[in-house]
Amino acid sequence: MVSGVYEGTLNPARNSISGKWSQNQDTVALEFKRSDEVLELRRPQNPTKPYPYKEEAVSFANENGTATLAGR
Numbered sequence: 001m002v003s004g005v006y007e008g009t010l011n012p013a014r015n016s017i018s019g020k021w022s023q024n025q026d027t028v029a030l031e032f033k034r035s036d037e038v039l040e041l042r043r044p045q046n047p048t049k050p051y052p053y054k055e056e057a058v059s060f061a062n063e064n065g066t067a068t069l070a071g072r
Helices: none
Strands: 004-010 016-023 027-034 060-063 066-070
Touching: 004 027
Parallel strands: none
Antiparallel strands: 004 016, 016 027, 060 066
């Protein structure tokens, strides 16, 4: 459960909100601005080459030979 509060003021142009986020005993200034810029998604779960680790194709056959598990 988040026990926080944001109190802000919408500017006359209605394109930003300036305020403060408070949670527990901490308070921080926080400003939201409207933008038409499309943000680039950063998804570390979809890495690009060169990877920071070794990549190797592997496969394992089960004991009776009816199925093979393969991956990279």
